[in-house]
Amino acid sequence: MRVGIAGAGIGGVTLAHALAAQGHDVTVWERDAAAEDTAGYRLHLPQVALDALVRTVPSATLAAVRATAAPPGTFARLSVLDHHGRTRLRIPLPPEERLLIGRRPLRAVLADGLPVRWGTRVTGYAEHPDRVEVHLADGSRGHVDLLVGADGTRSRVAHGLLGRPPSRSTGVVAIGGTAPLYPGARVRVPDALHHGLALAVGPGGHGVFLALHRPAPGAADVPGARPEGPYVVWSVGNRVDRFTADPADMTTDELLAEARHALAAWDRGYRRFVDASDPGTVASFPFVLPSSSVPPPTSGRVTLLGDAIHPMPPTAGEGAATAVRDAAALADALAAVGTAPSAAALAAALASYGRAMAAYAPAAVREALPALRWQRRLASPWLRVPATAVGLPLAGAALAAADRVRRGASSA
Numbered sequence: 001m002r003v004g005i006a007g008a009g010i011g012g013v014t015l016a017h018a019l020a021a022q023g024h025d026v027t028v029w030e031r032d033a034a035a036e037d038t039a040g041y042r043l044h045l046p047q048v049a050l051d052a053l054v055r056t057v058p059s060a061t062l063a064a065v066r067a068t069a070a071p072p073g074t075f076a077r078l079s080v081l082d083h084h085g086r087t088r089l090r091i092p093l094p095p096e097e098r099l100l101i102g103r104r105p106l107r108a109v110l111a112d113g114l115p116v117r118w119g120t121r122v123t124g125y126a127e128h129p130d131r132v133e134v135h136l137a138d139g140s141r142g143h144v145d146l147l148v149g150a151d152g153t154r155s156r157v158a159h160g161l162l163g164r165p166p167s168r169s170t171g172v173v174a175i176g177g178t179a180p181l182y183p184g185a186r187v188r189v190p191d192a193l194h195h196g197l198a199l200a201v202g203p204g205g206h207g208v209f210l211a212l213h214r215p216a217p218g219a220a221d222v223p224g225a226r227p228e229g230p231y232v233v234w235s236v237g238n239r240v241d242r243f244t245a246d247p248a249d250m251t252t253d254e255l256l257a258e259a260r261h262a263l264a265a266w267d268r269g270y271r272r273f274v275d276a277s278d279p280g281t282v283a284s285f286p287f288v289l290p291s292s293s294v295p296p297p298t299s300g301r302v303t304l305l306g307d308a309i310h311p312m313p314p315t316a317g318e319g320a321a322t323a324v325r326d327a328a329a330l331a332d333a334l335a336a337v338g339t340a341p342s343a344a345a346l347a348a349a350l351a352s353y354g355r356a357m358a359a360y361a362p363a364a365v366r367e368a369l370p371a372l373r374w375q376r377r378l379a380s381p382w383l384r385v386p387a388t389a390v391g392l393p394l395a396g397a398a399l400a401a402a403d404r405v406r407r408g409a410s411s412a
């Protein structure tokens with residue numbers, strides 16, 4: 001079967017591996033000019049996503065992905081800091097196998113050797129009973145039996161299928177970047193980052209996210225691996241109206257100036273991450289949610305995966321993981337109907353994929369919501385001040401008591 005995939009993002013390239021292995025004739029259209037030509041920082045792939053990758057990508061690719069990731073043990077807890085840089089709360093994270101990996105190298109490793117047509121933008125499609133005609137920005141057409149929209153939060157394919165864009169704004173946006181750590185860099189890495197992630201909420205209601213990304217020793221020797229770092233990932237998020245203008249419309253210099261302005265009343269250590277940033281990594285990220293029901297109403301020959309159908313804010317770190325799970329679920333559904341399915345069998349396979357997705361994707365979107373709500377609420381000092389002055393100490397005491405009970409139970 002001829003399968004066209006719009007978008008060589010994390011979900012699209014994972015699906016391409018699985019379908020090529022099943023013997024399908026796969027074409028991937030990607031608007032970026034090259035695999036490395038993308039933005040993004042460290043992504044989180046939990047155990048379920050690793051299981052999905054094991055089922056979909058060749059073992060050599062998986063080995064390169066693992067070697068590209070940060071070593072295990074760097075995700076032991078979430079620390080809540082105040083704007084002076086003091087740790088106010090430590091929340092242990094459940095131990096499980098997970099990968100922490102840069103979005104850019106992950107995409108590059110996964111795309112290696114795949115039939116991707118880089119620099120080719122999909123503008124729309126027309127579905128016929130026996131095929132799908134895919135419209136490309138250069139005026140040419142592709143003809144496939146199945147079209148998969150893996151083209152992210154502004155998916156053209158989703159627009160065609162749903163009749164509207166797949167995502168809607170949450171009114172929250174973040175400015176982020178990475179500060180490379182080289183000998184002599186004027187960046188002090190807070191102790192909390194050696195054990196996991198750190199979050200802080202402070203003046204102006206801005207929420208800061210910090211993480212340290214350090215490649216595993218010897219990673220560069222693994223064939224195909226593309227370790228990057230070390231660097232500190234930082235982001236400053238808030239409601240759009242709490243910035244001086246919409247960060248989506250700002251240049252890199254304006255984003256850096258806006259981040260410094262947002263952190264003006266914070267400890268200088270926070271602003272040092274901004275000052276030390278690699279300008280090429282600085283970007284704004286609007287937080288979005290699905291505009292439609294998940295899973296999508298698939299047609300007979302067109303379906304969607306990843307952010308094209310369930311865009312979610314990065315607050316739960318589930319976006320890439322859910323896209324990878326979609327790719328595995330769709331590949332499983334197609335494996336059941338072989339390489340030359342009838343139109344009815346193909347439609348049934350897509351419906352079966354939709355049912356599989358319904359078991360996990362809406363839950364992943366929901367998981368991102370509480371942190372998003374808090375980000376919106378903490379923009380107001382009426383909530384932020386009591387939450388940090390009273391709520392954090394109370395939460396700390398509750399966690400310490402729970403820890404004492406657990407230790408007591410395990411030593412009894």
Ligand SMILES: Cc1cc2nc3c(=O)[nH]c(=O)nc-3n(C[C@H](O)[C@H](O)[C@H](O)COP(=O)(O)OP(=O)(O)OC[C@H]3O[C@@H](n4cnc5c(N)ncnc54)[C@H](O)[C@@H]3O)c2cc1C
Pocket residue numbers: 006007008009010011012029030031032038039040041042043044103120121122123150151152153154155156305306307308314317318319320321323
């Ligand atoms: C630039 C960028 C940076 C990100 N950074 C982070 C991050 O730091 N942390 C985090 O947790 N999440 C980040 N995300 C989100 C995370 O990568 C996604 O949630 C996750 O990868 C979902 O995978 P996906 O395959 O559905 O979509 P994506 O990985 O977003 O892939 C979609 C792909 O489709 C391509 N595309 C879009 N429109 C077209 C078109 N018309 N024709 C052809 N190709 C098209 C895009 O260029 C992209 O390569 C980022 C996403 C992007 C796009």
